[in-house]
Amino acid sequence: MIQCDVLVVGAGIAGASVASLLAANANVIMIERENAPGYHSTGRSAALYTETYGNETIRALTVASRPYFTDVTGPNGEPAMLSPRGTMVIARADQQVVFEAAHKTATALSEGVQLLPRDEIIGTVPVLRPENIVHGFLEVAAMDMDVDAIHQAYLGTFRGHGGTLVTDAEVLSLRRTGNDWLIETSVGDYMAAVVVNAAGAWADDLGGRAGINQVGLTPKRRTAFTFAAPDGIESAFWPAVIDVDEQFYFKPDAGLILASPADETPQPPNDAQPEEIDIAVAVERLQTATSLEIKRLNSKWAGLRTFAPDKTPVVGFDPEQDGFFWLAGQGGYGIMTSPAMALIAAGLIEGPGIPEEITARGITAATLSPGRFS
Numbered sequence: 001m002i003q004c005d006v007l008v009v010g011a012g013i014a015g016a017s018v019a020s021l022l023a024a025n026a027n028v029i030m031i032e033r034e035n036a037p038g039y040h041s042t043g044r045s046a047a048l049y050t051e052t053y054g055n056e057t058i059r060a061l062t063v064a065s066r067p068y069f070t071d072v073t074g075p076n077g078e079p080a081m082l083s084p085r086g087t088m089v090i091a092r093a094d095q096q097v098v099f100e101a102a103h104k105t106a107t108a109l110s111e112g113v114q115l116l117p118r119d120e121i122i123g124t125v126p127v128l129r130p131e132n133i134v135h136g137f138l139e140v141a142a143m144d145m146d147v148d149a150i151h152q153a154y155l156g157t158f159r160g161h162g163g164t165l166v167t168d169a170e171v172l173s174l175r176r177t178g179n180d181w182l183i184e185t186s187v188g189d190y191m192a193a194v195v196v197n198a199a200g201a202w203a204d205d206l207g208g209r210a211g212i213n214q215v216g217l218t219p220k221r222r223t224a225f226t227f228a229a230p231d232g233i234e235s236a237f238w239p240a241v242i243d244v245d246e247q248f249y250f251k252p253d254a255g256l257i258l259a260s261p262a263d264e265t266p267q268p269p270n271d272a273q274p275e276e277i278d279i280a281v282a283v284e285r286l287q288t289a290t291s292l293e294i295k296r297l298n299s300k301w302a303g304l305r306t307f308a309p310d311k312t313p314v315v316g317f318d319p320e321q322d323g324f325f326w327l328a329g330q331g332g333y334g335i336m337t338s339p340a341m342a343l344i345a346a347g348l349i350e351g352p353g354i355p356e357e358i359t360a361r362g363i364t365a366a367t368l369s370p371g372r373f374s
């Protein structure tokens, strides 16, 4: 039996980020079922930081996270976790109403949003078909994230504070004994005053293993693939291009193009794999909107984006079981919101509550509370 103050289940971006903060003041153990952290959703993202994506709460969490990403710099003072990318939201003539609403929202949120005339849209990404694209706006401040660097930074800080990561270890059951949790895992038993549920797509499943009511999380599969950029066209500096109805997106990715049909297929939590039909849909949509020819894929994958019913993350102590803390439902935003989410979670677990710079953005414990569904 190993005793600790806090046991974190899941070493993806959620678990690693909160563990990196908690380990500064407590004895923290993080348990991960896979043989390496980041195997599931964290290692499968599109790596975009955008302040105009998701609902109001998500956008506030994203903006609150930016200083963490920009404060970490390389040897010449350059940001080490973010690099310039931009996003360009595009629309056909028949999408005008949706486009105008999206543009209004984006402008209210980010100062760097520019409406583009059609010739500038095509000038920015020349493979777009001028006959199909009428509207566009650019979010200049959107960035590419180095997800591995961000994840490794959290894990490094965690280890630096004396935290212990145990991989190849599955949490099988949890039960309350006195003021502690007794946690049975595939590699032995642990005792902890607090359990943090950062189990991603399995968060409701983990709640079930602790005999706790589910909050109603739905994992949704999203597919992505890469293919060769067109010969003779400089694509490295294109922004990420996103259809205003989120029917597809594509962006440069290490000399290739990364694309997705932006699918959201509900499925039980597992090691998600891409389906041929989703790839075929993406290829068809991309070839309609652009002159890109997709003959061969360099790679393809799928991952799970896990949503609560209101598409807002679930962060807080369970209302019915002492010492069981939810850090789940990050949806398609879990990397870019991870710094703020970790600060909120650590503040609620350690006692001072949500930091003022985050409550100033309208985020309260009630907004994120797991109790909001009961």
Ligand SMILES: Cc1cc2nc3c(=O)[nH]c(=O)nc-3n(C[C@H](O)[C@H](O)[C@H](O)COP(=O)(O)OP(=O)(O)OC[C@H]3O[C@@H](n4cnc5c(N)ncnc54)[C@H](O)[C@@H]3O)c2cc1C
Residues within 6 Å of the ligand: 009, 010, 011, 012, 013, 014, 015, 031, 032, 033, 034, 037, 038, 039, 040, 041, 042, 043, 044, 045, 046, 047, 048, 049, 169, 170, 171, 172, 198, 199, 200, 201, 202, 206, 222, 223, 224, 302, 303, 304, 305, 306, 328, 330, 331, 332, 333, 334, 335, 336, 337
């Ligand atoms: C295609 C795609 C594109 C995306 N694009 C973006 C993007 O551009 N920007 C962005 O911010 N986000 C994006 N996301 C979302 C982001 O990837 C997720 O929100 C984030 O990775 C969730 O992190 P997590 O730590 O909660 O989950 P995970 O990374 O899945 O980690 C959960 C971990 O818990 C472990 N676990 C589960 N149950 C147990 C158990 N019983 N015992 C032990 N361990 C357990 C699992 O093995 C897993 O490693 C994208 C996601 C996908 C799939």
